[in-house]
Structures are given as C-alpha cells and as structure tokens.
Amino acid sequence: MRSESPDVPIDLDAIDPRSTPGLPGHKVTGKDPKLWARAEVERIGGELATQQEMLFAQAAVDPGQGRSVLLVLQAMDCGGKDGAVKRVAGAMNPLGLHIKAFGPPTSQERRGGFLWRIRKALPPVGYVGVFNRSHYEDVLVVRVNGLAPESVWRPRYEKINEFEREVVEGGTAVVKVMLHISRDEQRKRLMQRLVDPAKHWKFNPDDLDSRARWDDYHAAYAEALARCDSDSAPWYVLPADRKWYRDWALSHLLRQTFADLKLSYPQPDYDLAAQRRRLEADG
Template sequence: MGHDRVRDALRIRQGLDPDTKPTKVFRPRPDEFPVGPHSKSNAAKQLVGTGEKLDKLQEALFASGTNSVLLVLQGMDTSGKGGTIRHACGLLNPQGLHIHSFKKPTRAELRHDFLWRIRRALPPPGMIGVFDRSHYEDVLIARVENLVSEDVWRGRYAQINAFERELTAAGTVVVKFFLHISPEAQRKRLEDRLLRPEKHWKYNPADLDARAKWDDYQAAYAEALVQTDSDNAPWYVVPSDHKWYRNWAVSEILLETLQDLGPKYPEPDFDVDEELAKLRA
C-alpha cells in the first residue's frame, strides 16, 4: 500500500459520514496484512527490535514526568484486549504501566457522570495507561442494550470529544484501537474456550447474547469511531483475526507515537563533575 508508517495504514478513513456502513469504516479487513510482516515468525523477529526501542523511550517518558500516554482498547468479545496487554504492552516495563479494566459500572459509579470513573483511572505524568474497554462502552453497550435513551448516548459523542481534547491539552497523548475481528474468528475462539477446561473461566454465556446482536454492535462501533476520531485522539482499525499481527500492529503504533512525542531525559539539578569527584574521593 506504500505506507511509511503503520499509523497511516491503519488510521480509520477520514471524512466518512456517521451513517456509513461498518464495512467502509472498518478497513482493513480483520484478516488483512496491509503493512508490516506477513508471517508470525517475521512479526516475532520485529517485536524484538521494537521492544528495545520502546524500552528506551518509555524510560525517557517516565524520567521526564511531563507527558503521559493513554491506549484505549475496544473490540468485540475475544478480539484480544487482554492478549494485547499481555503481548504488545508486555514489551514495556510494568513499573511504567497503568492498566485499568472497566467492567459493568457499580452502583457508586452510576451515581456519577459516565466519565467520572474514567477520570479516576487516567495515567499520571510519565506513565503509559492502558484501558481494557473504556468510556466508549457508554456509546456501545449502552446503545445496543438500550440502557439509556438515544438522545443520551448521542449526546455523549460531544462529551467524549471534549474530554479527549481536555486530556490532550493537559499533556496526555490518546491513542485508540478498534481490534477488528470477524464473526468466524470469534466463533472459533469461543469454541476453544468451551473445549479447553483451562479456558472455561474466560467464557461468559452472555458473550453469545452479544454475538447474536453482531450487526447492531458493528453499527454502534462504526458511528462511534467516525464521530470521535480526531487528530488529537485518533482511531486505528487493527486486523485481529491473527493474534500475532494484532500484537505487532499495536506495538508499532505505540512506538511511532512515542517517537513523535520524543520524550527527553531531564537535565540534572546538580553538578555532575562535582558529584563524580566526591564519589571517587
């Protein structure tokens, strides 16, 4: 495709109408390799170099304590949010990670605005935050399952955009991933969970209820992505039928994001030569 950067290849298409069909928004397809390696072995080799680069950039980010990075992971059940954290984010130093998984809101959380619990989980300066699900559940599941009225969830698009602009202005780099999986791949992964006793804990009968509403969820995702994609908080569509490609793509986009941010080590507030002399004495 001639893309120099992974971000250019996987960024959702610009200028789409909110009513555009999901097939137009979710490009590339879940089984495509539009950029980068075409095999698991080559991806594994590249991840080694990516990990080394990420290590240096993450340390500089942590040391500077100026900016933070927030990775938002969204996708249908079995799309690999947990796997992405384990493998792609596993290239990072866990001391510099701030991971939060959002479940069904508690009674206490429901007494507040939907962004209240999100704000409480934001990464502090110097950290890389990872959201397993996020504030987008409030325009996805809330829409499909009719948890709130249409005027409420539609109004949340503007609230989310304003919130993410606020984060950017405060020094947080927001990067959002839609882990794009096909219904065929999801069926195989759900079946695998049922056939392997050690995977039973990951299976939830409610997953089949959501699967039965596949088209409704795809429409909800499509509109959410189009309505909330921006240069300050971009959406990337990551083909996720192949786990190795998903992990490679997310790690590369994180690397490109940190390289553009260019974190710098802070200047010492002491005289280096003087300290060396004291030490050697």
C-alpha cells in the same frame, strides 16, 4: 482512520480482519511473515521500553513538563485485548504502566456520570496508561442493549470529544485502537474457551448474547469511530484475526506515538562533576 465526515460511519465490513496492512512482504523481509512479525514485536518491545523509561524519567525530573501516553483498547469479545496488553504492554517496565480494565459500572460509578470513573483512571504524568474497554462502552453496549435511551447516549459523542481534547491538552498522547476480528474467528475463540479447562473462566454466557447482536455492535462501533475520531486522539482499526499481525501493528503504532513525543533522557538537575568527586572521595 478517517472517514470523510463524522456523519459517515466507518465501514468496518470493508476492512478484512485477516488482512495485514503495512506489513512488508515476504520478498522484502525474506522470511515467513509470522516469524518476521514476532521477531519485530520483540525488537520494537525493546524500543518501547526505552521510550517508556524516557517518559518516566522526564516526569520524574520535571513533572510540570512531563507527558503521558494513553492507549484505549476496544474490541468485540475475544478480540484479543488481553493478549495484546500481555504481549505489547508486557514489553515495557510494569513499574511505569497504569492499566485499567473497565467492567459494567457500579451504581456508585454511574452516579458520577459516565466519564467520572474514566477521569479517575487516567495515567499519572510519566506513565503509559492502558484502558481495557473504556468510556466507549457507554456508546456501544449501552446503545446496543438499550441500557439508556438515545437521548442519553447520543450526546455522549460530543462529551467524549471534549473530554479527550482536555486530556490531550493536559499533555497525554491518546491512541485509540479497535481490534477488529471476524465473526468466524470469534466463534473459534469462544469454542476454545469452552474446550480448554484453562480458559473456561474467560467465557461468559452473556458473550453469546452479544454475539447474536454482532451487526448492531458493528453499527454502534462504526458510528462511534466516525464521530470520535480526531487528529489529536485518532482511532485505528487493526485487523486482529491473526494475533501475530495484531501484536506487530499495535507495537508499530505505539512506537509512532512515542516518536511523536520526541522524548529524550533528561539533563541532570545537579552538578555531575561535583557529585562524581564526592562519590570518588568516599571510596
């Protein structure tokens, strides 16, 4: 993602939610793209699990030099955040995951400033954190529903940029992803929640109010994505109407994030040969 300048909002309408950018064509893979992508998600999942273990191991051996990863997930309702976490983060060891879902802040949380609860939820060193919704709600739902005046939410872009800079400087790789679905796809998924008894609990009548403000939300996203995009904490818009593409694109992105960290298993901080001898002597 990169708009020409923070003053030019990202044009979400120019990104087709059914498109599959970056996916090698049928002629390259020789397979149905959906089957190919699913197999790749499985394969990349194994790589992500190894990378996560290295991240964890390095932090265990030398916490001072340890790193973390933070994935920030945003989407319109039914955008597939939960599904993406299940499929992509689910490939990693749950012991090394630090997942936090943010709902509307409590009055206690509001008192601390909008970033207070976010800072508290940052992944510890060595962990892969996932924010299911995030501080971006404070320039999205807050703006669209007028929960705070513009004089309050507008300065938040800069506060968010400062905050994320700090987080990155502290050793955490930050990736921000908007799962981008179409209005039609949202309708289909909302209807599924109203039809399938196993999904009724996921539906909230408020979702239809948010849906009625689709364009306002897109405008708010467009500005947030432009103003809070940076080299160190970039935004990515992933077309998400096709779940198999969404999972592949997110896996791919996380693999890239890990690759940039150039992780490896740490050297032992004890004398290997001496320990082996001791264990051998012990029978």
